[in-house]
Amino acid sequence: MTTNTNSQSQSLQDEDLLKQGKIPVIFKVLSFAVLMVFVFTGIANLLPQVEGQAPKDIKVDLGALTMETYIAMGETLFSGKGTCTLCHNNLGRAPDILALNMEETAVERLSVEDYKGDAKNSEQYFLESMVDPSKYVVPGYGKAGEPSPMPTIDKAPIGLTQIEMGAIIAFLQAKDGGEPTVDLPTDAPAVEETVATTEPPKPAANAEEVLLKNGCTACHAVLDSPSTIGPNLKDIGARSSREEIRESIINPAAVIAEGFPPIMPANFADKMMVKELEMVVDFLVASEDSTQTDAPKETEMKGE
């Protein structure tokens, strides 16, 4: 073997290098690898933990809307669904709308010579900035001759509705003490359009709310309702599996419970948010006792 042909000092060193130790190599290497992975994982867990929720659409009662709540809705949209603060902040990516007096800014923009847009007042200017940002690009932003870096707000991915943009305009006009000129939306658009509320958009807080909101109590014995039009749901968890319950709500026609007419509305899947559906299913799975009048308690939202 080569070791024999080498010099004395060399072969000693060779033996040292070849020494395997008591712990098998595989364990040493594995522990080293796992340790490294855990260090990386640890770092990821030490950083600030924030979830980026997708914007949620919730219906708002237009009849009850006041200018005050409309402005508040605009403010929420500005940092929420509109994602305006992503760019409009103090990092120099876009004009710092929250710090600027926007009423004055609008007047200033409309008076400069190379303003080529069609707006005549601040309301129109704000709207134009949102739906056609390249009409006028504030000097110092974007590249000359190219479209504005500002996205078109009424298109995907942001996709605000007319009503929502109106709320933002109201907010921009009011935030520095001005009087909003936008009209309050009436419930004229009978379209199934979804509008953000003044609260941070959220699904129903718990399963009870979903059940009430969707009128399940009208037909089912559930919560405080004694109705017998549909099957009693207080003990459904004992009768049906999670999958069956989910299916019964999404697609009631699939299996008709014996002795009942097939009248359960089929559109709950479209009306409910996914999280709401999951809450109701969780709630019903846990409802195993028909004598119990109180709702089972552990129906809080998973992530909250």
Place this chain on the structure above:
Amino acid sequence: MLPNNSLVTAHFVSSIEEQSPSQSGVILHRSMQFMLALIIILSALMLVPDYAWSSDSAVATEAVAEELTDNKPAPVMGPRDYRQIGSMSSRSFVWVIAQLHLFLAAFVLAVPLFVTVIEWIGVKTGDQRYDDMAHEFMKVSMTAYSLTALFGGTLAFSLFLLYPTFMGYMMEVFGNQVMVYALLFFLESGVLYVYYYSWYALRYGNKKYVHLTLGVLLNGVGTTLLFVANAWATFMMAPSGVDDAGVVTGGIWDIMRGPLWNPVNLHRFVANIAFGGAIVGAYAGYKMLSARTMEQRAHYDWMGYTSNFIAVLAFLPLPFAGYWLMAEIYAYSQQMGITAMGGILAWLFIVQAVLIGTILLAANYYLWNGMSRCEGSGRYTWLIKFIAVTLVVSFLIWVTPHTLILSAQEIATLGGSHHPLLGPFGIMPAKNIAVNLMLIGTFLSFQLYRRSDKVITVPWANFGNALMVAIYLVAIANVIFLGVYYGYFTNTVYKVGSSVAQVISTLIVIVSGVVIDTMMFKGAKTLPVKWGQISNRGVYALFALPIAFTWLMALMGYVRSSVRTHWHVYTVMKDNSVDNFIPNIGHAGNMMTVATISFLALVLFIFWVASLGDTKQAKPVSVPAQNPAQ
């Protein structure tokens, strides 16, 4: 001759002399059949996407009718369009499976790339060792190949099961292109098996060139395969060839050639090589640590060094490929760019810095330790402590967050799915200085290593050295000056410009270093290199590298995928599933760890199977005794 009396030695010998199909052949044949069956099922599945999922006939006829007119908008997703396995999160499930498939795919696409190059080097230099090494690399990647297909099949099944409507839409958009993919997969398998199993049949003379051609063909098919699959991911990020509603308006070429396709192609191609190199490096490292003889140790030391060299070489241009990708993302949608670099995902770049720092430190550590292989290295060891200090200080600057100590509460109050809390890290001046100094330091380590076994004899040696030192000094001064001056004393627009100038300084060091060295090494006296003479501790760098790479790949893949926020197909198809939010970093990190550890387990299996083929059971002694012929 090498003695043949121990199993371990037999292992080493057989890797050189293996001429006949061994046990590994049997295993491979079996897995090949398995895989083929799977691909057939998979392809069949892809043929029937539209009809299989529509349960009532009205919808089915509608689908047929619309198929003909070819203009269906992307479906609006409701609860009916998602399924779950038990109460397991569909996203988490698909996340891990997809990640494992991608790890394996990256590995099996990368190995043939550098194997063909190594094989070619072997032909050019006439050094048999290269050929043997290339063959051994291929052997390792063969088992990985079937596993890749298995995970690919599982991924496809789970996507169709859990996201049927989404997959239906993707099939509608990509149409027959997916069958091209399946076809390429057949071709890839065919060429791969012929390439591997004909290694010794086509070994010398002109036949070797036939074999090399097969290698080139294999890589051509593999790379095409990668690009075809990339189009799916980049379409989801930046759809092209469809209108605002998702109605297909262009041909398949318009759909594939979106703005992000080529940047992702380049980035994945290069990253795969680095990744593949790192993994086979770990294989060599492991074999080296468990070697029983000095020859074995020397063989695997050399193999580990070469793999590491490939990995680091491929790794160095990656930041530039990443820069291009990011620039294209900003050009496509500033909003998407800011979401990645300055919004909620920005913190991930801190983790990225830790990982890249780990990789660079490990690479340097390995080179420094490897200097003990050459007696001539004593001339340079004094420099190492300076490089080490520079690297560590730069590393610390790099991982220091820009906006320190914002609590999760504060971030949450900033609202929305995007948070304007961090400056764009990519153009942070202090960090740019740090990154460039780390790259320069790494190159210096590499250059010293290369010089340690040489005595330069060209008459202008002193001048050459002085020139090299001058280039280093000017470049370092330039990097620091540009960073400080433009970073802190002028406005944002110039920051981007200065970072480009810094990168150019770094590149000049690398290019001129290679050129000057090549010229100076002409006629240089080479000192003996004693392969195997590296401390065992140094070998652990070979494990640090792939672990960090694997985790890094999981991380960056996650960022790439997450910039879509709550969209399946950005701006076209909303994600309305329960999982349509961006999870917090801790959760994401845990998912990456699950994927990485599972991959680790698979890699162990792959290595074990590869060495199984070399293990020959000793013939029981009793058998010859009972043999009448004896």
